Amino acid sequence: DVKVTQSSRYLVKRTGEKVFLECVQDMDHENMFWYRQDPGLGLRLIYFSYDVKMKEKGDIPEGYSVSREKKERFSLILESASTNQTSMYLCASSLSGVGYTFGSGTRLTVV
């Protein structure tokens, strides 16, 4: 069964910490995405990547960066975590316009 795996389901970090959220897919998909989900706001795109070492800003990239050194892995980095980054983070991968496969999400709490 094809999968997108997010390394943590729940994460608690302190303000100012550098946080890494990891996402791995086993489907050889070119495109990978990071979304943030907040109640009443839906899913908002943070960053995406269409190839190794390539990245594009989404709608809300401020305070985040990404890394894609290998095709199967796409990392989201919070350089200095803040309380307003407390949220659910969803990773996804896709093969062009065919559709997405989502990970099960990481609920991050910054205290």
Added chain:
Amino acid sequence: AQTVTQSQPEMSVQEAETVTLSCTYDTSESNYYLFWYKQPPSRQMILVIRQEAYKQQNATENRFSVNFQKAAKSFSLKISDSQLGDTAMYFCAFMTSNSGYALNFGKGTSLLVTP
């Protein structure tokens, strides 16, 4: 800018009844894809149905069907014979090749199916 609007934050339907979730979108693109995703309490996003803009025929998947009105930029989801397991957040989403195949989501509709 491309936007997706879901005007119903919450809806409720009784088991076995039919419910329609509304979605409108705005784009200047001619070639695009539309989706409905379901997110149950498990948080896993599940594709419900997909529609290519160039296809006039409305997509159908078992109890789920869409009413795609391209001129009106409307893409509603109809759930027939509602089941308790349909209780979830439902997101309408939009994608174009020009946006790098990034999905643009609406804010979601929370659907509760009651016995």
